[in-house]
Amino acid sequence: MMAAVGTLFLSLLISQAYATPTYPLELLVSVSKSGATSVTAKATLKNNGDTILKLFNDPRSILSKITHFGVKSTIFEIVKEPDVTSVPCKPHFKGVSVIFDPLQALKSTNSLDFTVLKPGQTIEVDYDLKRSYDFAHCGPGSYNIKAFHSFYHVGDSGALLQTIEASTHMSQLHVVTTSRPTSTLRKSNSFRKRDLYFKSCTDDESFQITDAAILADELVEHAKNELDALVAKKARSRYQTWFGHYDQLRLHIVKQHFLHLPKKATTFTYDCGACRSKFGSAKAWVYAYIQTHPNSTRKLYLCESFWKIPRNTVGSKPGLFINALSRLPENGGTTDYYITPSEIEKLALKNPEGAVQNSESHRRL
Numbered sequence: 271m272m273a274a275v276g277t278l279f280l281s282l283l284i285s286q287a288y289a290t291p292t293y294p295l296e297l298l299v300s301v302s303k304s305g306a307t308s309v310t311a312k313a314t315l316k317n318n319g320d321t322i323l324k325l326f327n328d329p330r331s332i333l334s335k336i337t338h339f340g341v342k343s344t345i346f347e348i349v350k351e352p353d354v355t356s357v358p359c360k361p362h363f364k365g366v367s368v369i370f371d372p373l374q375a376l377k378s379t380n381s382l383d384f385t386v387l388k389p390g391q392t393i394e395v396d397y398d399l400k401r402s403y404d405f406a407h408c409g410p411g412s413y414n415i416k417a418f419h420s421f422y423h424v425g426d427s428g429a430l431l432q433t434i435e436a437s438t439h440m441s442q443l444h445v446v447t448t449s450r451p452t453s454t455l456r457k458s459n460s461f462r463k464r465d466l467y468f469k470s471c472t473d474d475e476s477f478q479i480t481d482a483a484i485l486a487d488e489l490v491e492h493a494k495n496e497l498d499a500l501v502a503k504k505a506r507s508r509y510q511t512w513f514g515h516y517d518q519l520r521l522h523i524v525k526q527h528f529l530h531l532p533k534k535a536t537t538f539t540y541d542c543g544a545c546r547s548k549f550g551s552a553k554a555w556v557y558a559y560i561q562t563h564p565n566s567t568r569k570l571y572l573c574e575s576f577w578k579i580p581r582n583t584v585g586s587k588p589g590l591f592i593n594a595l596s597r598l599p600e601n602g603g604t605t606d607y608y609i610t611p612s613e614i615e616k617l618a619l620k621n622p623e624g625a626v627q628n629s630e631s632h633r634r635l
Contacts, residue, residue, distance in 0.1 A: 294318035295387075297332070297419045297436040299346070301443040309399040309443055313344075313417050315436070317387040323434075325385045326376055326422040329368035329556075330606070332395045333385050333421075336553075338561070341365035341402050345605065347416045348399070348443075350408045359408035360603075364401070364566075366559040367597050369590060371575075372609055375555035377428035383555075384424065404563060405445045414440045420607070433613075466536050469569070470543025478577070479540045482587035486535035486595075489588055490528060493635045497525045512614060512634045514622025523626045524635075527602035534601065535591045538568060545573035560594050562603070570594050584611075584634060593633040604629040 296316045303310040313332040317323055327333040329343040336343040343365050350359040375383065387393065399415075419436040466483060468476045500509055500521055510516070513524055549556060556573045570591070579587050596604045606629040608617045614634065618625045625631045 295323065295421065295434050295436040297417055297438045299415055299417050299438075299441045301415070301441055307400070309405075309445060311346075311397050311399055311415065311441075311443065313395045313397065314392060315387070315394075316392040317389055320389045322389065323387045323421075324424045324426075325387060325434075326372070326424055327383055327385055328372070328418075328420075328422065329370060330418045331421060332393075332417055335382065336366070336368060336556075336559075338366040338559070342397070343368050343559075344395075344397070344402075345418050346397075346399070346403075347418075348403060348413050350411055350413050350445075361403040361405045361408050361413075362563045362599065363403055364563050365561075366571075367562050367594075367605070368556060369558045369560070369594060369606070370553075370556045370609075372422060372555075373430070374575075376422060376424050376430055378555060380552065383553075399443070400445075408445075410446050411444070413443050413445060415443055416440050418607070467539040469539060469541040470546075471540065472542070475542050475572075475577070478587070479542075479572075480536075482581065482591060483535040483538070485581070485586075486588035486591040487533055489592060490531045490535075493632075494525075494528050494532070496635065497521065497528060508635060510618070512618055512631045513625045514618040517622065520622055520626045523602075524632075527596055527604070527626075527632060528635075530601040531592065531595055534595050535588070538570060538591075538595070541569050541571045545571045549573060557590060558594060560597060562597050562599060564599055568598070589633040593629045596629050596632045602627070602632075604632060606630050 294317070296318055298314045299311055300314070301309065301311050315332060325333060327335050329336045330345050332344055334342050334344045341364050345363065348361055350356075350361075352358045378384075385393065405413075416438055419438045421434045421436060422430055423432045423434050425431050466480060468479065471479065496508065500516065509521075509524075513520065545556070545559065551574055553573065554575050557576045557579065558573055559571050560569070561567070576587070576590070579585065579590060581587060593606070596602050604627050607624070608614045608628055609630050611634075614625065614628060614631050617628060618631065
């Protein structure tokens with residue numbers, strides 16, 4: 271039920287456009303092939319204006335340069351159309367979900383972190399969606415698809431000039447599959463029974479992770495208590511800031527997310543080596559990444575910049591663990607569509623339905 275409601279709200283989250291007035295940037299997704307073995311889509315981004323745009327290669331967008339075993343981190347909104355006997359269904363993503371600091375990323379001096387789009391220029395990117403998404407648990411049928419369409423337009427000094435919500439629309443694809451659905455319980459049940467585990471971590475790194483994981487568990491308990499107080503007292507404050515005005519259904523969804531998070535941070539695997547080998551210091555704005563597919567190893571890959579995050583502030587290591595864990599399907603299946611404090615405060619105000627499925631909003635509670 272939680273996943274189904276989350277899928278409904280995801281559509282509202284993607285379509286939310288509250289940013290400043292946009293440049294004429296257009297993003298289209300067309301399905302060129304749909305069969306039993308592959309579903310091929312082409313994403314086209316065009317600058318329809320008269321201004322040169324310097325766009326950040328956001329890991330969530332079609333400009334992403336981050337891959338994991340050949341699958342880009344680009345995210346699409348893909349939802350199977352419901353019928354009289356079913357609810358909307360979202361296929362499982364096979365790539366990695368990246369946790370990063372967009373404001374730090376915009377200051378990057380690495381030209382590979384940006385794409386310059388001249389007036390009238392078009393960029394096309396092809397995707398095999400069956401390689402990127404697992405459609406098995408949703409089954410064959412008609413799906414709506416739309417690409418992530420928020421882009422950061424950056425000045426030469428690294429300052430954010432504008433957040434551009436590209437004009438876009440839903441496309442349709444038809445999926446034919448005979449694969450058996452994957453279990454969403456096998457992995458999560460087994461990993462709950464074991465203790466904190468480290469891979470390629472030094473003693474100091476293991477100590478920092480342990481400390482942060484214990485604090486993350488404490489923050490989860492605090493959040494649960496605060497959410498319970500909302501029911502009893504109709505309290506506002508922090509909940510209203512990050513999730514919007516009080517609504518019983520939305521509150522229930524957030525509570526369900528946090529009910530699945532206790533003791534998860536201290537019963538997880540943390541990899542200190544893979545990201546270091548993958549990026550080194552080239553992606554100084556990436557903190558961590560995680561695979562969210564139900565059959566993937568439950569592991570958080572920590573990057574170089576993670577160790578610079580403070581212990582106790584809002585943007586802390588424990589908060590990052592909560593953000594990452596909430597992305598797993600069994601914990602809510604959230605996604606970071608909005609990250610900076612100003613973005614998620616606006617999200618809570620303008621689209622509270624979207625805020626309850628936004629990862630960073632959970633980190634802030």
